[in-house]
Amino acid sequence: WDNAAIANETCTLRFSECNTPYFGIWLDLEMILFKKQSEFQDVRIIETKQFGRQLILDMKTQSAEKDEYLYHESLTHPAMLIHPCPKRVFIGGAGELATARETLKYKSVERVVLCDLDKVVVDACIEFLPQMSRAAKADKRLEIIIADAKQTLEQSTETWDVVIMDIADPIEAGPGIACYFQSFYQQIYDKLSDNGVFVTQSGPGGFVGHQECATTIYNTVKSVFPHTYLYTQEVPSYGQDWAFTIGIKLPKDKDIPAMKDWTFVDKEISKRFNGDSTLIKNTFRHYDGQSHSGMFSLPKHIRNSLENETRVMTKDTPVFMF
Amino acid sequence: WDNAAIANETCTLRFSECNTPYFGIWLDLEMILFKKQSEFQDVRIIETKQFGRQLILDMKTQSAEKDEYLYHESLTHPAMLIHPCPKRVFIGGAGELATARETLKYKSVERVVLCDLDKVVVDACIEFLPQMSRAAKADKRLEIIIADAKQTLEQSTETWDVVIMDIADPIEAGPGIACYFQSFYQQIYDKLSDNGVFVTQSGPGGFVGHQECATTIYNTVKSVFPHTYLYTQEVPSYGQDWAFTIGIKLPKDKDIPAMKDWTFVDKEISKRFNGDSTLIKNTFRHYDGQSHSGMFSLPKHIRNSLENETRVMTKDTPVFMF
Amino acid sequence: WDNAAIANETCTLRFSECNTPYFGIWLDLEMILFKKQSEFQDVRIIETKQFGRQLILDMKTQSAEKDEYLYHESLTHPAMLIHPCPKRVFIGGAGELATARETLKYKSVERVVLCDLDKVVVDACIEFLPQMSRAAKADKRLEIIIADAKQTLEQSTETWDVVIMDIADPIEAGPGIACYFQSFYQQIYDKLSDNGVFVTQSGPGGFVGHQECATTIYNTVKSVFPHTYLYTQEVPSYGQDWAFTIGIKLPKDKDIPAMKDWTFVDKEISKRFNGDSTLIKNTFRHYDGQSHSGMFSLPKHIRNSLENETRVMTKDTPVFMF
Amino acid sequence: WDNAAIANETCTLRFSECNTPYFGIWLDLEMILFKKQSEFQDVRIIETKQFGRQLILDMKTQSAEKDEYLYHESLTHPAMLIHPCPKRVFIGGAGELATARETLKYKSVERVVLCDLDKVVVDACIEFLPQMSRAAKADKRLEIIIADAKQTLEQSTETWDVVIMDIADPIEAGPGIACYFQSFYQQIYDKLSDNGVFVTQSGPGGFVGHQECATTIYNTVKSVFPHTYLYTQEVPSYGQDWAFTIGIKLPKDKDIPAMKDWTFVDKEISKRFNGDSTLIKNTFRHYDGQSHSGMFSLPKHIRNSLENETRVMTKDTPVFMF
Structure with a gap:
């Protein structure tokens, strides 16, 4: 021994x-x-x-710390780049402030409202997770509201270009379950400007867990938005791939170029950042055209599950993930 | 309580x-x-x-049992479909016989030689893992040889259309380390027919582990083959995404259509299986064009690592994974 | 690495x-x-x-396998040696047959009835745990009954010199909970011959767990028997010391010599085994006077708990251990 | 779910x-x-x-926190009570100060020197483990020296009534290994006053671990001291019973009453604390005559191991525990 x-x-x-x-x-x-x-x-x-x-x-x-950028870039950038010029962003949850950090990288953005329920989380992240929170905290375009994201959005009279829901998974005991209901997605749709984009984290997206809630969230968003996409990304600290759902408020017959050809993504990034390749490299550690292609190219088992999914999540038919 | x-x-x-x-x-x-x-x-x-x-x-x-098809289809089908008409397949390792099972799905295949070192493994898989072993075991086109894959390949005078290495990861104590050396890849290259395709499992391919050995294996294959691609696939029972490296014996200036446009994959599958969609559905649980796109669309961190990789694996410069 | x-x-x-x-x-x-x-x-x-x-x-x-003798000797021998000449032994539970094995070491014993609920357990122990089961299985003095120990004892018209309960701990869902009730202890008392001794395994007996059920079992036995003792023994595979409770059917004013002076135990062993020291050594791997002293010398925290225990276990007031 | x-x-x-x-x-x-x-x-x-x-x-x-008193009382009180009137106590290790706390409970004690190698440990215990450290820290009879216990003892010219070694187990890499050598025990013997008592924690003392080092430590102390005893105590947070070895500097033919009759312990405690039963109850949460009996009544397997132990620990024949 x-x-x-x-x-x-x-x-x-x-x-x-x-x-x-x-x-x-x-x-x-x-x-x-x-x-x-x-x-x-x-x-x-x-x-x-x-x-x-x-x-x-x-x-x-x-x-x-080591892989949050995979999650936060994947959550944020597809929506920010699909919208032609996002100025006003509403974020639900996201107490680490890292989702806000990503949105604030865009010069076009004028106002970000982040609404998290739990002051203890936000304060702890500001103190112990500066990598995630510091940049956003220092940015005057960000307003942090400690309140229920759903109520806040509903009561606000503003319209938004991008709405990002980055809240805890839909579990029975969780406070956030109502943020996954069809009726809430309808309200988000109504609060979005034309061209507005909605994205929500959607729980596990790997082989094992993608049917826990991701397919239902997709199906529910799809029942409201004309264009809806599920995509997934490896985030190793989560123990499994993660899923995201994006809904786009554009007429059904309009094309979404980023979904047709992933080189569009690289061109769009270049345009938004004035072709400054150093800035782009520092801004996007993960996201670019090929990463985008990997995220939106779903394996057959997920496509099959999406096809077979019939559940729509309402107050009367909640779906709880494990 | x-x-x-x-x-x-x-x-x-x-x-x-x-x-x-x-x-x-x-x-x-x-x-x-x-x-x-x-x-x-x-x-x-x-x-x-x-x-x-x-x-x-x-x-x-x-x-x-539950996710082996993700691994075995990912290992086998890109190589089998890139080759225009594989007849003769050499497999190193792969004692479960499931890699053989996949290759034997192609009508064009006339002979498969599987060479595994360890009779105990092969016998145990035949007894306890019939889902993986049964179909191949019953197929007369398959010859199983209990011997060192490297020696067997070297001593054989046959040429092969597809060579698949499905052996244990390169670890210090492992018997298979020589199967990852440049000199062995050169021998494989020499034994391949024109249009021949080589593929090897390449260890962990996720965010955390892709630099353990995958990037080096890629770089080593690339030092021998005119066309080389790394790709990855989620295999949840491995705890992390997995990597594969493919090398193609085609002149450098020849195009590889499956790498340009993933709809080629669906067309090629259709062609090989006579457009029989039921047969195709039963044959490929995982692999198709979009799954292929997800596998070959590498995230930025892997592309960066491939770019920065300088190691080539030889007898004098082995790289051991964890 | x-x-x-x-x-x-x-x-x-x-x-x-x-x-x-x-x-x-x-x-x-x-x-x-x-x-x-x-x-x-x-x-x-x-x-x-x-x-x-x-x-x-x-x-x-x-x-x-490695430490069962600590448990089975501790359960069995104090009772067998306190009784002056045990001939008839009833055992509840004890499907490993190792408790029976210990009782059958005494020449005085003429009949042992072992009553276990679960044939699957008894058969598995006979097949896979021969060290525990073989000797008893081969002994014609042993009768194995697959049935409820409580019912069997109640319905039997025999009287017993020693009754040993070696059943699962009292947990809510368990079938054996009734074997820990005061009313059952009264029935045992009634079925015992004069000088009869009852012993029951009593769950965890260490610092952490002795109040889970051991003190209540002690208190319940004490409410029926004139002489009652709790004792404990280290059994490392259980993760904690284990407790046993012994009840003696002797008038209250009679002395129990083994409880006064532990050298009595060595003398009594010698007497029962005709002073054959090799036989004694082979018979008792654990039990002798000094081991007995260690088992019955309770640490202060257990004595305090016994003093403060007021619960008596009846059908209406069950105590479930964790 | x-x-x-x-x-x-x-x-x-x-x-x-x-x-x-x-x-x-x-x-x-x-x-x-x-x-x-x-x-x-x-x-x-x-x-x-x-x-x-x-x-x-x-x-x-x-x-x-919850069970340290079992360990510290067991380590300290047998030695303190075997010595007729301890005034000067040397403690090696014991950075928690809880061993000192126990010795300082005796009015007769005039001076306690505690010598621990690691200031980081002592400071952390003072800050985070006040239950263990506070009482001793506040007692002016205690001198804390941050130094090697062996060297400090050797270089001191004082004689001691009680020496307590409460250092880490003898492991290969550990600094304390020399504190388990026969030569050091001889030096302790020489530094003890007449009637002096030495005690050392002796590593695991349960069924599984008592032969790792306890039996060797016992044998080594026994090679120096006229009277030597091993004893054990359950300390559940250690995962196994713990062993202690006591050596007494009294002529071989002198009796040690505490080893003959455990009621002596209760009488002696009463004498030392003037029969003040409340004070005694508050002072000794664990130790008394019956607990003492349990600690010194060794199970047969330990007695067999002690009998068979031939190793004596010297610089040239160290015994490392797991």
């Missing part, structure tokens, strides 16, 4: 998270930096050897 | 596998069906609640 | 068992030999590196 | 510790309060649901 080596490997501090009741990931834990039961959820910030600092809500990873 | 529920969740039989020393997956275990230390490795067949029966060599998952 | 060593330690097959919802043990798993859902419970026989083969019912360890 | 319950049980933060490479305990983790790599070791203070705050050195639990 080589004691040191064995102790090293056998005595562990670990965070284990589940994808299903039978399957999940484990991560060696370096530190727990923050822990508080807020009014809404158990909030922790931990540090793992693999992914650095991670925001954990009710024991589920929300964002990790 | 609801005792039954807690015991149910807290008392567990689990298989944990690592992607890195700090990060891996866990799977609830139903049964261990087989366990034997062979001359070459620790061989087990386990059953997990999530993925069914799994072949485990030296504690690493090789194939799992 | 030394890959072999890391894989060795980081890729694991493990059985984890809980003492409480927050605390338990883990054991590296070699094999699962048997798995069946019987009419009553989930039955498995596993093999761990530390403790060899283990019988697992509803995911809780019942007996392990 | 009841999501909340499953997430609750399946997503976990856990500390796992090994008893052997194949067997250990797991504890649900609430928080990591402190983490620092000191000059000598990895120092952490964690909080677990089961045992509260725990000092962890090189990933091994040293003391836990």
Whole structure:
């Protein structure tokens, strides 16, 4: 027995998270930096050897230092680039401020309203996750509102070019379930300007989990928006690929060029950033035409599931993910 | 305390596998069906609640019942379809016989030689993994040789249309390390017919692990073959996306249509299977044009790593994955 | 990274068992030999590196090859030696047959009836745990009855010198809960001959778990029997010390010599086995005077808990352990 | 799937510790309060649901809030009560200050010197483990020296009534290995006053681990001291029973009354604390005559191991525990 080596490997501090009741990931834990039961959820910030600092809500990873950019760029940029010139952005959830950070990279953007329910989360992210929160926090175009995103959007009289929902997955006990209902998507549709784009994180998008809620969210958005797309991205700290749904408020007969030809994405990025390739490289660590192609080229099993999906999520027919 | 529920969740039989020393997956275990230390490795067949029966060599998952088709179709079909009419196929490793199963789906195929080092593995797969092994085992076009794949290929005087290497990852102690050397790739190149296609599984291909060996394998194949492509596929029982490298023995200035336009793949499948859509649906559970597009559309971080990769794997400069 | 060593330690097959919802043990798993859902419970026989083969019912360890003798000797011998000359023994539960094995070591014993609910358990132990089952199985003095121990005892017209209850812990869903009620203890008392001794396994007996059910079982036995003692023994495969309760059907004013002076135990053993020290050594791997002293010398925290215990277990006031 | 319950049980933060490479305990983790790599070791203070705050050195639990009193009373009081009137006490290691706390409970004690190598440990315990450290820290009879215990003792010209070694287990890489050598025990013997008592923690003392180092430590102390006793105590946060060895500097033919009759212990406690039963109850949460009897009544397997032990630990024949 080589004691040191064995102790090293056998005595562990670990965070284990589940994808299903039978399957999940484990991560060696370096530190727990923050822990508080807020009014809404158990909030922790931990540090793992693999992914650095991670925001954990009710024991589920929300964002990790090392790969959050994969998630936040994937959530934000397709919508921002499909809209021809986004000026006004509404974000629900997203207490890390990293979704706001991505939207604020666009010069055209004049106003971002971020509405998160839980002040404890926002404050903890500002203190412990500066990589995610600092840039947005310092940007005067951002207004942070601590309130229910659904109510805030409904009561606001503003119209929006892009609406991004970056809230917790639809679980039974969660406060955010109403943000996945058809009726709410209709309200978002109504609040969007012409050409407006809506995107929502849609839960697990991998082989194992894409039918938990992603296909239903897609089907529900599709029941409201003329153009709807599901796409997925590997985010390793989530233990599985992740899904996103985009809805576009354009007449049905209008083409969406980014969906026809992925080189459009590179051209559009270039146009928005004045062809400044250094700026583009620094702005987009993940997103470009080929990454876009990978995200929107769905494997056959997901396409089959989308075809077979009949559920539409309403108050009376909620779908809860695991 | 609801005792039954807690015991149910807290008392567990689990298989944990690592992607890195700090990060891996866990799977609830139903049964261990087989366990034997062979001359070459620790061989087990386990059953997990999530993925069914799994072949485990030296504690690493090789194939799992529920998602093996993602791996085996991804390994096999791009090469089989890029070759205009594969008749003779050489397979190294692949003791589950599922890679052979995929190649034997093509009517054009006249002879498949599968060469695996470990009779214990092949016999266990025939007994415990009939889904993977049965169809190939019953096919008279298949010859199984229990021997070192490298030596067998070198000593054979046959030429091959497609060569598939489906052996264990390059690890220090593994017997297969020489199957990843440039000199072996040169021999494969020499044994291929004109138009010949080579494909090798290339280890982890996700965000976390793609630099362990995949980029080096790609670079090494590229030093031998005129056309070389890396591609990746989600295989959830592996805990991370997986990588494959394809090398094509065609003059450099020849186009590879499947790499230009993924609708070519659907057309080619249709052609090979006489437009029989039911047969096609039953033959390809995963692979088609759009799945192909997702596999070959690499995310930016992998493209960056490929660009920066300078290692070529030779006897004197081996690269061992974790 | 030394890959072999890391894989060795980081890729694991493990059985984890809980003492409480927050605390338990883990054991590296070699094999699962048997798995069946019987009419009553989930039955498995596993093999761990530390403790060899283990019988697992509803995911809780019942007996392990390497340390079962600690449990079975502790359960059996104090009762057998306190009774001056046990001839007739009734055993409830104890499907491993190891409790029977211990009682059959006494020449005075003429008849042992073992009554276990679950034929699947008994058969699996006979097949896979010969160390525990073989000797008893071959002994003609043993009668095995597959039936409810409580009903069988109640309906029998025999009287018994020693009654041993070796059934699963009192959990809500368990079939054996009635075997822990005061009314059943009264029936046992009535079925015992004069000088009769009753002993029951009593669940966890360590610092953490002794108040789960052991103190209540003690208090309930004490409400029926004139002399009652709780004792504990380390059984490492259980993850915690284990408790036993003994009740003696002797007038209150009679002395129990084994409780006064532990050298009595050694003398009594010698007497029963005709001073044959080799036989004694082979018969008792664990039990002797000093081991007895350790088992009956309770630490202060258990004595305090016994003093403060007021619960008596009846049909209307069951106590369920975790 | 009841999501909340499953997430609750399946997503976990856990500390796992090994008893052997194949067997250990797991504890649900609430928080990591402190983490620092000191000059000598990895120092952490964690909080677990089961045992509260725990000092962890090189990933091994040293003391836990909920059960440290079992360890510290067992280490300290037998020695303190065997000595007729301890005035001067030397403690090696014991950075939690809880061993000092126990010795300072005796009015007779005039001076306690505690010598720990690692200031980081002592400071962390003072800050985060006040239950263990506060009382001793405030007591003017205690002198804390940050230095090597062995050197400090050797260089001191004082004589001691009681010497207590409370240092890390003898592992290969550990700084404390020399504190387990026969030559050091001889020096302790020489520095003890007449009637002097030496006690050392001796590593695992349970069924599984007592031969790792406890039997050798016992044998080594016995090669120096006229009277030597091994004893064990359940300390659940250690995952196994723990061992202690006591050596008494009294002529061989002198009786040690506490070893003959455990009621002596109760009488002696009463004498030392003037029969003040409230004071005694508050002073000794664990230790009294019957607890003493349980600790010194060794089970047969340990007695057999002691009998068969021939190793004596010297610089040339070190014994490393797992």
